[in-house]
Amino acid sequence: MAVRRIFPHPLLSFVLWIIWLLLNNTMAMGHVVLGGLLAVIIPWTTSSFWPEKTVLKHPWLLIKYIFVVLYEIMVANIVVTKLILGRSSKLNPGFFHYELQLESPVGIGLLANTISLTPGTVSCDLSEDKRSLLIHSLHIDDVAAIKADIHRKFERPLKDIFVSC
Amino acid sequence: MVEWILALLILLGAFFTLVGSIGLLKLPDFYMRLHGPTKASTLGVGAILIASALHFSRNAEGVSLHEILITLFLFITAPVSAHLMAKAAIHIKVKQVDRTRQPDSK
Amino acid sequence: MLDTVIAIAFFLVSVALVLSFIRLVIGPEVADRILALDTLYINSIALLILLGIHLNSALYFEAALLIAVMGFIGTLALSKYLMRGDIME
Numbered sequence: 001m002a003v004r005r006i007f008p009h010p011l012l013s014f015v016l017w018i019i020w021l022l023l024n025n026t027m028a029m030g031h032v033v034l035g036g037l038l039a040v041i042i043p044w045t046t047s048s049f050w051p052e053k054t055v056l057k058h059p060w061l062l063i064k065y066i067f068v069v070l071y072e073i074m075v076a077n078i079v080v081t082k083l084i085l086g087r088s089s090k091l092n093p094g095f096f097h098y099e100l101q102l103e104s105p106v107g108i109g110l111l112a113n114t115i116s117l118t119p120g121t122v123s124c125d126l127s128e129d130k131r132s133l134l135i136h137s138l139h140i141d142d143v144a145a146i147k148a149d150i151h152r153k154f155e156r157p158l159k160d161i162f163v164s165c
Numbered sequence: 166m167v168e169w170i171l172a173l174l175i176l177l178g179a180f181f182t183l184v185g186s187i188g189l190l191k192l193p194d195f196y197m198r199l200h201g202p203t204k205a206s207t208l209g210v211g212a213i214l215i216a217s218a219l220h221f222s223r224n225a226e227g228v229s230l231h232e233i234l235i236t237l238f239l240f241i242t243a244p245v246s247a248h249l250m251a252k253a254a255i256h257i258k259v260k261q262v263d264r265t266r267q268p269d270s271k
Numbered sequence: 272m273l274d275t276v277i278a279i280a281f282f283l284v285s286v287a288l289v290l291s292f293i294r295l296v297i298g299p300e301v302a303d304r305i306l307a308l309d310t311l312y313i314n315s316i317a318l319l320i321l322l323g324i325h326l327n328s329a330l331y332f333e334a335a336l337l338i339a340v341m342g343f344i345g346t347l348a349l350s351k352y353l354m355r356g357d358i359m360e
Contacts, residue, residue: 094266116244
């Protein structure tokens with residue numbers, strides 16, 4: 001468990017190291033070492049802030065998910081651009097509840113962020129019992145279709161990534 | 166060749182940024198206005214930042230990737246601030262357009 | 272060619288800035304003004320990065336990063352204030 005003591009959050013360490021290198025915009029040896037030191041010290045000193053451990057079962061699925069989301073953002077932007085430049089009196093905005101099947105807090109957070117980033121939808125509120133999201137949509141033709149879309153594109157992959165932990 | 170891609174990215178970015186602000190000005194109520202800036206502007210600025218990374222990688226020695234950092238930061242923070250603004254607006258009961266569909270009561 | 276493109280982009284982003292500024296002034300509700308401020312800072316990041324490309328200087332990157340961080344914190348603080356202010360009544 002010695003490795004666990006030094007790296008309480010391996011992923012956080014890795015991300016910190018990358019961000020340090022990006023921030024300095026260099027691959028010089030000095031910064032590689034200094035970034036490595038910071039990547040060990042920061043998670044170590046702040047480990048008491050993150051009591052629950054999030055386990056990533058399938059990192060490669062997460063990478064695939066990121067690309068799917070990027071593609072969806074492109075498509076969403078073209079759709080939203082058309083909606084914005086068209087006649088705004090034709091739009092049917094509205095709120096709806098989306099019943100969540102995800103349970104892990106990180107998963108719900110990621111899903112809410114994804115929904116806010118893609119096709120004309122913004123997540124507005126999470127219910128007290130963490131079972132449903134309130135979503136506002138710029139244009140609603142068919143609520144069931146939007147819900148099915150969100151479930152198929154985003155929630156199911158996220159459920160695979162964050163298996164109950 | 167690279168110059169064409171650069172020009173395309175810059176124009177695309179500026180166009181989406183403008184669309185976001187047009188949405189902000191012309192849509193009828195707050196919840197609808199929320200959609201313009203959070204999406205269009207994020208992608209618009211994202212495209213301009215990628216163009217900048219390309220431009221500096223082409224001119225200086227070595228690659229320049231720190232623009233990715235701002236892009237990443239914007240993509241993570243934009244939904245969070247949109248969510249909080251929507252939550253605040255619902256809390257203080259900002260007016261909605263009459264035809265807004267109401268959520269089914271649970 | 273790049274100079275022409277950047278000039279056009281400058282114009283488009285400046286128009287975007289003016290449009291968000293109009294919303295900031297007229298915006299009927301406080302929430303609208305917060306949203307307009309949010310858009311303003313994102314647009315100003317775009318303008319700064321364009322200036323950086325135009326002048327071929329990487330100096331503006333730090334300024335853009337600072338605006339991104341400060342703008343985000345500002346939006347969060349203002350929204351939180353809207354929510355909390357009501358509870359305090």
